Amino acid sequence: MARLTRTESQARTRADLLATARDMFLTDGYAKTSLERVAEEAGYSKGAVYSNFRTKSALCLEVLGLIHESKFTEVTEVLGTEGTLEERLARFQGWAERTLGDVGWTMLEFEFAIVARDDPALQAAMVSSLGVVRGTIAASLQSLADSTGLSLPMPAEDAATSVLSLGLGLGILRAIDPTLSAQLITDAVRAMLGGALTS
Numbered sequence: 195m196a197r198l199t200r201t202e203s204q205a206r207t208r209a210d211l212l213a214t215a216r217d218m219f220l221t222d223g224y225a226k227t228s229l230e231r232v233a234e235e236a237g238y239s240k241g242a243v244y245s246n247f248r249t250k251s252a253l254c255l256e257v258l259g260l261i262h263e264s265k266f267t268e269v270t271e272v273l274g275t276e277g278t279l280e281e282r283l284a285r286f287q288g289w290a291e292r293t294l295g296d297v298g299w300t301m302l303e304f305e306f307a308i309v310a311r312d313d314p315a316l317q318a319a320m321v322s323s324l325g326v327v328r329g330t331i332a333a334s335l336q337s338l339a340d341s342t343g344l345s346l347p348m349p350a351e352d353a354a355t356s357v358l359s360l361g362l363g364l365g366i367l368r369a370i371d372p373t374l375s376a377q378l379i380t381d382a383v384r385a386m387l388g389g390a391l392t393s
Contacts, residue, residue: 208246210236216257220298224254224305251316254306259323261299266330268293273334279342279387283380290376294361295368304366328354335386344387353386 214236218227229250233243247253272285294300310316332354339346346353360382368374 204246207238207242211238211243211246211253212257212260215253216260219254219257219302224250224302224309229253251306251309251313254302255316255319255323258303258306259326262323262327262330265293266327266334270330270334273338275341279338279344282338283384286383287377287380290361290379294365294376294379295372295374296365297369300365300369303362324358328358331358335383338383339387342387346386348386357382357386 211232215227215232218232218235227250229243229247230240232253233240236243243253247256268289269286272289273282274285276282277285307320310320328351332350335346335353335357336350348356357379361379364374364376364378368376
């Protein structure tokens, strides 16, 4: 096997650190995860961590960005263009039941939002990240409406903000009480399509 170039080695180190940090943040939370522990768990020096991530918040922000990207790729796939609207909403419902209220992810988002409250730069980064999330949801809702010949009752960005707000709140509630159904989020998406369909 050929020896890795310096660039390839750095990319691998960064990917290893991100994967380890993701697991630790999701399992132990933000406060209990230190850069030193990430380095130790991943098998690298503290210097390797600091050369890739200046702060723990920068590392967590990148981890959350990767989680968002993964989750919204899943949503895009389940809504897709295959099947009737009800079939697509049924797939979305399955995703919501599996995903909304995931304790590790939900609590990490909540804990990190509290950390960002007193850090204007971090708060600005989170606003930017949420903007990307809202944009992805807006595009998915608009695509779903367009492909089914239905209309959103409000601008796609506003619809996305409504669905995201409900999803975040429902996720927190389901993290506390997993017996709650995620049906509300599917009903909200249906309502965003003008209530054209009944449950």
